[in-house]
Amino acid sequence: MDLSVEFAGISIRNPTMLASGILGISYEVMKRVYDAGAGAVVSKSISVEPREGYKGPIIVKVDSGYVNAVGLANPGVDHFAQELVRYGYDKWGASGYYDHINSSDGEANNNGRSSSIIPLIVNLVGSSVDEFVSMVKRLDHLSIIGYELNLSCPHVEKVGLEVGDDPELVSRIIKGIRAVTTKPIIAKLGVGAVDMLEVARTAIDSGANAVTAINTIRAMVIDVETCMPVLSNKVGGLSGRAIKPIAMRCVYELYKAGVPVIGCGGVHDWRDAVEFMLAGAHAVQIGSAIGDGWLDVFREVNEGIRGYLARKGMKSVRELVGVAHNY
Numbered sequence: 001m002d003l004s005v006e007f008a009g010i011s012i013r014n015p016t017m018l019a020s021g022i023l024g025i026s027y028e029v030m031k032r033v034y035d036a037g038a039g040a041v042v043s044k045s046i047s048v049e050p051r052e053g054y055k056g057p058i059i060v061k062v063d064s065g066y067v068n069a070v071g072l073a074n075p076g077v078d079h080f081a082q083e084l085v086r087y088g089y090d091k092w093g094a095s096g097y098y099d100h101i102n103s104s105d106g107e108a109n110n111n112g113r114s115s116s117i118i119p120l121i122v123n124l125v126g127s128s129v130d131e132f133v134s135m136v137k138r139l140d141h142l143s144i145i146g147y148e149l150n151l152s153c154p155h156v157e158k159v160g161l162e163v164g165d166d167p168e169l170v171s172r173i174i175k176g177i178r179a180v181t182t183k184p185i186i187a188k189l190g191v192g193a194v195d196m197l198e199v200a201r202t203a204i205d206s207g208a209n210a211v212t213a214i215n216t217i218r219a220m221v222i223d224v225e226t227c228m229p230v231l232s233n234k235v236g237g238l239s240g241r242a243i244k245p246i247a248m249r250c251v252y253e254l255y256k257a258g259v260p261v262i263g264c265g266g267v268h269d270w271r272d273a274v275e276f277m278l279a280g281a282h283a284v285q286i287g288s289a290i291g292d293g294w295l296d297v298f299r300e301v302n303e304g305i306r307g308y309l310a311r312k313g314m315k316s317v318r319e320l321v322g323v324a325h326n327y
């Protein structure tokens with residue numbers, strides 16, 4: 001049974017990815033996610049300068065998911081690039097990840113550094129063309145497999161959704177990045193003020209290879225005893241099971257519009273993953289489910305997909321993509 005997927009210049013062993021922001025940027029942790037069965041890992045959003053993020057509380061559990069406002073805390077692009085160099089991402093060159101896995105030297109040690117690098121997509125956040133371009137220039141010599149642009153964080157001013165709601169700025173950012181890299185560019189979109197299909201088409205026309213749908217959706221929680229908003233930022237983003245049907249509709253519409261798409265939002269088990277692929281996703285990202293069941297979810301999803309394909313008499317997970325559009 002073939003679980004490997006190839007789309008938009010990305011080629012991975014199975015269709016599951018760690019969603020951005022869930023487990024930070026420590027390489028050791030990202031490697032554990034890959035060892036637990038993920039096909040690829042997406043880093044937390046990285047910005048030009050380090051960001052402290054908001055004070056606590058930054059996340060609250062609700063009936064059907066989480067509401068978070070972490071504030072895009074990260075150590076900045078220079079620190080992150082150094083972390084990747086420490087683990088051997090500079091050894092194989094800009095397009096080198098696939099050379100690395102095809103090489104007999106793939107698991108060898110490189111002067112004490114592990115060179116068994118994992119397929120990593122770096123998620124970037126910024127507010128201007130210059131910021132995004134400077135980060136890509138800083139990272140592009142490394143053997144990462146692509147960039148995901150966070151154009152949809154719903155709770156931080158001047159970045160995220162404010163950028164994604166401005167198709168003209170999205171176009172300039174993606175054209176700027178395309179001019180300095182040949183790696184896949186994935187635009188991560190959310191539910192904003194501007195129609196997602198319009199932003200997605202703009203992104204693809206400007207040089208993006210695919211879209212991730214969706215990010216968290218603006219939300220809040222109030223404590224009835226203290227009468228206060230629970231999150232320090234008051235407003236955050238809703239993730240988890242609650243947003244799955246909305247994400248499903250977005251993926252369905254994006255596929256119909258001819259946009260290569262990665263589904264994200266509420267994937268907790270193999271059924272959710274299969275549903276996203278039937279709607280048109282080439283792959284799925286998993287975030288909140290890790291808060292509920294830790295990393296076992298990747299193995300469960302992949303084994304479940306394998307069983308499903310066998311029952312349906314299919315040989316490859318790629319046969320699932322977009323099947324719901326036949327009806």
Ligand SMILES: Cc1cc2nc3c(=O)[nH]c(=O)nc-3n(C[C@H](O)[C@H](O)[C@H](O)COP(=O)(O)O)c2cc1C
Pocket residue numbers: 019020021022044045059066068070072123150188214215216238239240241243264265266267285286287288289
């Ligand atoms: C605590 C937390 C932090 C997140 N941080 C980021 C981030 O830094 N960048 C980003 O693009 N998305 C971020 N997200 C959004 C997730 O990547 C994902 O789009 C969203 O949670 C929906 O997927 P899920 O329902 O599987 O969690 C974050 C989500 C959570 C719950």
